[in-house]
Amino acid sequence: MKTLCVAALVLSLSSVCQPAPLACEKLLQPVDKAPDLSGRWYMIAISSSCILQLVSRVLLPSVHMEVTSKETPNVFDYLIKLKMHGLCSNETAQLLQENNKLFDVDSNNTADGEPDLLLQTGCSDCIITKGDSVLNVLILFSRRTNITAAELKEFETQAECLGLTKPQLLDSDHDFTNCLSNEDEEAVASLFRTIQQRLNDNFAISLKCIASESSLYYPKAAFEWAQETWASLW
Template sequence: MMKTLCVAVVVLSLTSVCQPVSLACEKLLKPEDKGPDLSGIWYFIAMSSQSCWVPTLLNTVAWPSVRVNITSKDTPNIYNARHDIKIYGYCSNYSDTFLYQNNAMFDVDSDNAPSGEQEVLLQTGCPDCHVVKSDEFAGILVLFSRRKTVTAAELKEFETQTECLGWSKPQVFNSDHNYENCPLIDDDNIDASGLPTKFFQRLKNTYTEPLKCLAENLLYYPSVAYNWAQQGLANIWPF
């Protein structure tokens, strides 16, 4: 990815220097250098992944809007996060507890000890945003903001972070964050039988996104196989 960016810069600017892109990546992939204020409401803005299938299918089928309300608990550095999720007018919610230390978040066990994979907060120029990098599902990058939407420039910076990682182009998620009077999908008295039809209609209207993802994978995996084979032959018959 960096080589591609360098070539583009060379062609467009007629210079052989790619230092600004390298410096941008070096900064954007560093963890937060100060402890941010995590408490309050955060809105799920966009997601990228090492595999384009994760955010693409989530957005082209479910198209969720997500709000996270974080509150500190009595134990230092321990927080509670309530997640409100809305899909086609139906809502669901759940809560979990996490530990924040050294610019990273961890799930905790019954003794509030860290467990599982860490989630790292990366640098961002957005003043009221968090960029969270997780190793779940082979790698996920999520942009959260205290606002329901962000500016084009802030979204572009997030896209640059994904390019630096060589990950998929971000999918921007639903910004309908009205969770009042929203029927709970797990309520036995609520009829949610129409959801599969809405999933299909959404996919029908956005089918080009999965096709783009499929095309990326068809181009990516043969290249990986070729490079692997080339490296293997080089090890057997070094020149």
């Protein structure tokens, strides 16, 4: 199941301490019993690769899914609703649930591609999906719009166990009755101004994100050059 998703990068270049192996072994186990997916699920937080985290940090959307079962067993329709700086959009798709695995489906309602795994969680009304078909991504959904500090801490530990970045909390504004029109030129212009400002504010994170996936022989010089170039663009 491919869903939009968001997370902040750790600015330190030093290694992150890993949780105890036994804790990781438990937290990274798939669920034993398939949960009931029907209903509304709020996307609370996401942890993923550097580039996806950066995009999510800049856009900071609110996202939730409306999942409904179909006549075909274990096949579900889901409506993804996204709100970003007052502008809203939605998209429909289908998924197939096989125990602790979630698949995209083709036109014949059969599994298509690599599945996302449903991982263990101590949160009674949450699901955690782990996908790695395109990007390594860990997503926490809940029936609630907010979760407790302890529940978030557990999710952060799962992300650490996978070597991912610290999870980014998404916006919790799920009021879709006051969306701005996509035809509102001022609203769209305001969105782009906000994105531009957040890109500027997160320049250091952007560069470290790029550098982390490159072999830079002269990182200080590259950093200074990129900083000057970035400033000239805006």
